[in-house]
Amino acid sequence: MAGASSSSGVKAALSLIAKRFASSLLTLFLVSLVVFTIAQLLPGDAAQEALGQSATAEQVQALRHEMGLDRPAHERYASWLSGMVSGDPGQSLVANLPVSEVISSRLPNSLLLAALSALVAVPVALAIGIGSAMNRGGKLDRALNISTLSMVAVPEFLVATLAVLIFSVKLRWLPSIALVADDMSWGDYLRGAAMPILCLSIVVIAQMARMTRAAVIDQMDRPYVEMAVLKGVAPVRMVLRHIMPNAVAPIVNAMALSLSYLLGGAIIVETIFNYPGLASLMVNAVTSRDMPLLQACAMIFCAAYLILMLIADVTAILANPRLRAQ
Amino acid sequence: MTAHVEVNGLRVTARNAAGETFPIVSEIDFALKRGEVLALIGESGSGKTTIALTLLGHARPGATIAGGSIRVGDHEILSLDARGIAQLRGNRIAYIAQSAASAFNPSRTIMDQVIEPALIHHLMPRAQAEKKAVELFRALALPFPDTIGSRYPHQLSGGQLQRLMASMALVTDPELVILDEPTTALDVTTQIEVLRAFKAVVLERGATAVYVSHDLAVVAQMADQIVVLNQGRIREKGAADQILHRPADDYTKTLMAAARPAIRPAPKQAVLPSAPLLEIRDMTAGYGKIGKDGRPRIPVLRDINLTIERGATLGVIGESGSGKSTMARVIAGLLPPAQGEVLLNGEPLPPGLKGRSRDQFRRIQLVFQNADTALNPAHSVGQILSRPLAFYHGLKGNAARLRVLELLDLIRLPATVIDRRCGELSGGQKQRINLARALAADPELILCDEVTSALDTVVGAAILDLMAELRKELGVAYMFISHDISTVRAICDDILVLYSGTMVDMGRREAFRAAPFHPYTDLLIGSVPEMRAGWLEESAAARSLPRIGAPAEEADLCRFLPRCPARIDGLCNVTPPPRHQLSKGNDILCHHGEVTLTQVQGVAA
């Protein structure tokens, strides 16, 4: 009887996850519509931009035709979308290279930066959040509370500038510009990327630690925790075996939100440190009216965001026996 | 033989918002021998749980154990360090919490939690612990003892969780078990099963036990010694027999009196006008979409027919989930019925809130169980009572204030509370304000949904007295919803028994004094503990379920069939029961006739 209920539970959970996945795909489709429309509404056009002020109207017209800019919008949308799905998001208008090539030179850098920042930020944030929750109201908790609060309050361009001042100008430990080349050794890469990673981590650590603390404390006031204390459960086991299974869903949700912020925050940090990532590529695409490139970058950011949210949802489903076994 | 557990001069303090410390309990002394059961009784806030927890060396956040000594066996509890005390907890001293439903971790399986004490104290390997847990499940009469451990808390009922919690406490064979109101959250019929299981398993293993309760009749079944607490101090202590039958202290006497509800006689009825105040005809209601057959997706109530006369009190009883609150919601218009109609003074009421006039709203008022959530704690009493006065009667300014003072007088609260905020009032005072708010509308019918369930016996009894007086003075009618049959029998003129959304028994109060009853009514009445030792054992003898064949598939059989001790094979599991009248005047839904019911129940009664 229990066996039957758990196998039907797995089925229920799978169908729930499949539903979330389908709704993510639908969202992505709607986002593609929005991205395309907004790109159409931006003033200026790439042909004009490429030929400069002195070009004649005929020249511009000819180039527009060549670039396919004079076809009706829905046709262009359909061919762009089918291109995106089949892995060919078109030709970059400015670089005169396939968009996929331009992006593939930058995407790994961005992913690496995000992954390393997450690798630093997540464990530190968990440790701070859980540590201050366990010490609730104590000295450690208050100290951590004040420091995370001030970290949340400082904007990242200030963090970046301060970091440059301290580590590059004063101490001269790290370069202020993140030079990244294909043939670099890992050590050189880490030295070059250390400051962007540091700046990105600091901002998200503070957010994640505060949300982790709140999620753990919310559980600590539940009667089942008092019951576990009265069973003689030690504090570490209490957090790992009793509280975490209940707090994991809100924590992962908070983490996913903060990490998706890494994507956006990257724009400022990449610009300040001149890091060759996707975000600075997208900024360039906006200024040069390179719509295919801009659209592809926007879609990648949205997809990354949706993947993070999907991970959070799936974790919440798997962590909750009620959702798992309905 | 020296005492097994000894408490001397115990004092626990807490800190209030202003930072001053004040005592929660003080001068607590008691001792009990090995294998004895000591009951701590008192109203909520009297410090029962606080004392029980100190035996485990625990104080809730904000409280501190400030002095005294506690000895359990060879251990001086208050001089142990954190590690030392953690080694005793869940090992030599075990705790069974008041609400098992919230004391189990929702994300872990039952088995994991039940054997955890044995594992963290390294008493036995996992396989052995699981085997022992299954034995305990069996001894506690839990269903599917071999597989129940793999379930999660939300898949089990309150009564089952309470027994599972007992198995968690007993898996380490503790020398002292502390039971904190372990049956308070349960229905009477479930409570009796759990009590029986506790008595068989906890007590017969020779453990010493401290049993915390506010219910004297329950305590009478379990305790050897009783300690009566009031406002953090011991009022009286002694052998159970002496406290229950020859109480010396005045407070103990009040407690005893409140535990036996006084009959509050109905006032003489005026000449009845032609139409009853409220009438419900063939009503079916539930939640979710209404299907083609006119039944909602989650049907709750079906075929309800009843009338309430002017100034009368109808009691509605049934266990949790039987549809009592749903009935009140339908009458109040919060839930439109799927079929049937509700008539007020002979006129059909619009089914939902929308079509009802302000005057129709005024005539029917609803008072909820939980005054805490119904009243905004930030608003003053005056503000809360002025609102219905303005809404229903257009009263403002001085006229409204005068009326508020009248209302406060009516509910026996001093005029000075008018400016107090609701958050500052006690539970009983809040429930009075809640009543006054309903009275402000000048209603003809007040629907009271479990109005005394959240209150202590003594405070609850005072509210019932107040309601009886209001009825005499104002002539309002009540629909009194409760799960407690003794209260309903004490204050209501007519009684309706609901089982799983059907009316199984309905009649005048007098008809509920002696057998024959509907078999479910009989079970309800028989499950209310009596205030004498040995009742539990006697009542256990009378209950065994006759064997029956598989129930017929389509037939609309009696809902009580699976639990009915009077069921008849070949009849109850084949044909739907008829509704018929007994000579005492009550209508029952059962295959049994008067003669056979009297035979079955006459013996037990």
Ligand SMILES: Nc1ncnc2c1ncn2[C@@H]1O[C@H](COP(=O)(O)OP(=O)(O)OP(=O)(O)O)[C@@H](O)[C@H]1O
């Ligand atoms: N909003 C809702 N949606 C679906 N089902 C509901 C809803 N509210 C109540 N129920 C179900 O209707 C049934 C009757 O509920 P109701 O609240 O009337 O019970 P009750 O007799 O008052 O119980 P209690 O003594 O616990 O208050 C229960 O099975 C309950 O789960």
Ligand code: SF4
């Ligand atoms: S109809 Fe049968 S099962 Fe139902 S209450 Fe009567 S005797 Fe019991």
Ligand SMILES: [Mg+2]
């Ligand atoms: Mg209810």
